[in-house]
Amino acid sequence: MVLLAGALIAWPDGLARTRLRYVCGDAAARRRVLPAVLGRVPTKxxxxxxxxxxxxxxxxxxxxxxxxxxxxxxxxxxRRAGVRGARLTRLGSWERALDDASSALRAGAGPEEALHRAAEGASSGDPGVAEILSSAASHARLGGDVATALHEAATWQADVASASSAGVGGADRVAGELAGAWHLATRHGVVLAEVVDGLRADVASRRERAVRVDAxxxxxxxxxxxxxxxxxxxxxxxxxxxxxxxxxxxxxxxxxxxxxxxxxxxxxxxxxxxxxxxxxxx
Known part of the structure; x- marks a missing residue:
């Protein structure tokens, strides 16, 4: 029983120090412990x-x-209303990011600069989209395979959405679709700017449809x-x-x-x- 009580005091990791201060009589810790504990409990x-x-x-x-x-x-x-809102936000971020990337590619920018601009454009909307594009830009700067980096990011994103039961529908597929478009352009000689712009148009149509359906x-x-x-x-x-x-x-x-x-x-x-x-x- 003593060992079990000690384990409960020391778990989870981030709250162990606060709980110990609470037990030892630290008044400031006592004021912080309840918000810290409640912050880890899901709303549901x-x-x-x-x-x-x-x-x-x-x-x-x-x-x-x-x-x-x-x-x-x-x-x-x-929660479901939040998922619908997150889907629209993510689709809007992807639309802006792909528009910035295609514009940069048409202006003669390289893949690294185009992805970097796309990440900057998406950072004001969905940080997850900006993180994916920043990772792909880092791979491009180091000479890695951008399509593989995007595909891995899409797989990880799908796993996280499935584990949390909070996937945002078609918005979670855009990274994988961008990876396929990038692979098509680099392996078969298709103009990359045209492929990215086509994906942007598809994402825009998805977002507009989602807005109309919600209304x-x-x-x-x-x-x-x-x-x-x-x-x-x-x-x-x-x-x-x-x-x-x-x-x-x-x-x-x-x-x-x-x-x-x-x-x-x-x-x-x-x-x-x-x-x-x-x-x-x-």
Missing amino acids: VIVPVAAGLVGLVAAGPLHACAAALLGAVVSELR ALAGPRATAVILTGLPGFGVLLGSGFGADPLGVLVGGPIGGALCLIGAGFLAAGLMWTERIVDGASR
């Missing part, structure tokens, strides 16, 4: 736990389960949110008529069971709507 865990604790304190265990379920659904929907599907998503709030409106309406629906819902185990069943239906409806809308956007 914090939101349901916080909602469940509020439900437990305010009503009871069944209400806590209902609140945690709704918190988990809200967290997942926010078209904003209405169904808003409708789903409004329908989700209708039960709350019904509770307020019942209270206005002199009934006590809120007291029934929070006043005992029957109310807790009704809250849990209702939360289950709401969660299923939201996720089902999101699945339908997500399928329509592909």
Whole structure:
């Protein structure tokens, strides 16, 4: 037990020193330890736990389960919205980067300078795109194979996206497509600027389509949110008529069971709507 307690104090690595200072009575460390710990906990865990604790304190265990379920659904929907936003940001960064690269190549710049300019253009949008292009520019400066460097970066990026379940769709494929275009130009004598510009046009069309689809599907998503709030409106309406629906819902185990069943239906409806809308956007 002593060894287990010591292991818990010393893990994970980055927080060990802060925790030891907290245990030893350092007041400054005590003020920093909670934000440091919470910063490492994913939002999809914090939101349901916080909602469940509020439900437990305010009503009871069944209400806590209902609140945690709704918190988990809200967290997942926010994560998916973030993924959609990241996809648009990354596609926009790739579009700017490829435009800068093709312009530099048409002006007579070498591969290293073209990739360096592309990395600078992408740095204001998605740092991941700038990092990939900077790595490829370093390979070009050292005489390495740019296509291989881009392909390795694309493979690593796909592995990271798969492990985190936060891939950004077609935006994750652009590095691999650029590697294929670079290989085609260097091995078969195709003009590199033309190939890069063609890829830029394809990325631009993908981004424009994603923007149009998101705009078209904003209405169904808003409708789903409004329908989700209708039960709350019904509770307020019942209270206005002199009934006590809120007291029934929070006043005992029957109310807790009704809250849990209702939360289950709401969660299923939201996720089902999101699945339908997500399928329509592909």
